[in-house]
Amino acid sequence: MSNPVRVRIAPSPTGDPHVGTAYIALFNQAFARQNGGRFILRIEDTDQARSKPEYEQGIYKALRWVGLSWDEGPDVGGECGPYRQSERLSIYKDHAEILLEKGSAYPCFCTPETLTELRQSQEKAGKDPRYDGRCRDIDLKDARARIANGEKAVVRLKVPREGSTLFHDEIRGDITLQNQDIDDQVIVKSDGFPTYHLANVVDDHLMGITHVIRGGDWIISTPKHILLYNAFGWEAPSFSHLPLLLNPDKSKISKRKSPTSLTWYEEKGILPEALLNFLGLLGYSMEDGTEIFDFQTMAKTFDVSRIKGANSVFDITKLEWLNGMYLRELGTKELAEKIKNFGVSYPDDATLEAAVPLIQERIKYLSDVEERLGFFFRDRELQYEATDLLPKKKKDPVEVGKVLEAFRVRLEAFTGEMIPADVEALCVAQAEEMEWKKGDFFMALRIAVTGSKVTPPLCESMEILGRDTVLQRLAVAVEKLKSFVPTQ
């Protein structure tokens, strides 16, 4: 009879919402869903100096944006609340007291200055910096008296001097640390706030967390947590440490070297589904090799034993490809809707929907849309020079002007609908009449009509622009060539 699965993420609201948080959250939620368990969000805001309410809001918003959701948390409630550590201070205080009484922890009166001194002298002597335990044996009664007297103190965990502590990592197997290599960790700061270690263990236990799935940077701390569980007489949860996300230079991911803020991805126009899919590919793989999958699929087949122990370089390149794949799978209306919501300026609904199929396979991000769409409705964006109108092998402005003018006349005389195939026939006929290569003609026309060398298919674009606009732009181009005087 095992307990119902309960997992959690425990972000600190100390900065922009981090991809790493989404990464860890994804695996936790997948595990919870697969096991019919609960996924909890707990805010670890015990760092008074760095925690800010707006960062907390940012976490909720960004996580929801990528499509994650939790069953319990500060914003959605639950039976094990409060879910914000700053609101659980008395709980930690009580538990620290238990440890004190049991003799598993002790008050320490050393000031930051003496600790720094200690560390420096140890380093000078070539020894590992470690608290020397000078407050370890102060009688608890005496210590309490000193504290009552107004002396500042922290609480330290009394780590055994001998022996070793072992824990089982579901991904890497057994990991053992010698106790002598574990410091007497501070578990309550002098401001009365608990440190991560205490708060984390107490909360995980009180909230019934059965599986801790967190980043690999916590491996070294885990023995301390085991010691804490032991001191309380609690059963420890199972531990899985996910691969660390790395910068391209293989260092731990950082905002200096990689885009770490989830907001960045949103503003870039990355689809949340693509981001989530990409994260699911880091350190993890589906048994059948599928690389494009949604959360449901991942959750259905999720298997912790398929997670790698090695760290993963976080390389956006594959995400760009994935985003393109997701973008291309969208229906016209769907994409148009996303483009509108993304906030780019567009001419009008009808034009946008007509243009979407033309740009859909040409964009990597939603943020690419703005410039792709410009020429459809903004003449002022046609900022090309007369020389741009000259195809590679046709350097004579007079001839080019003649061709464009001839085409303008031809198009003006054409009374049918602007069906792409028909317009193309006009173009081809024009090129042939002047004995131009098709490519040269289309390029000159392309610049005249769109102002750019890189555009969606020309005839389809002209259909959307409408005959009048095209004629007008052709006239402008012809004028431009007339007044153009070659410099050599």
Place this chain on the structure above:
RNA sequence: GGCCCCUUCGUCUAGCUAGGUCCAGGACAUCGGAUUUUCGAUCCGACAACGCGGGUUCAAAUCCCGCAGGGGUCACCA
């Protein structure tokens, strides 16, 4: 530096638990070709890896040992 973890193409990875089917498979990127009015998309193809050294074995990417390299961690931050 101590301790801990990790090590398959440039990158993400499959294979490793139960050694032979792997002169190592897929994907992205790159390069080339096809298609083509540009770009893109698409299709085809190419390049490219078991860190090194010892063992064990008829046989090792897979097991063992050593080394090297990388990363993490050594806070009253999480």
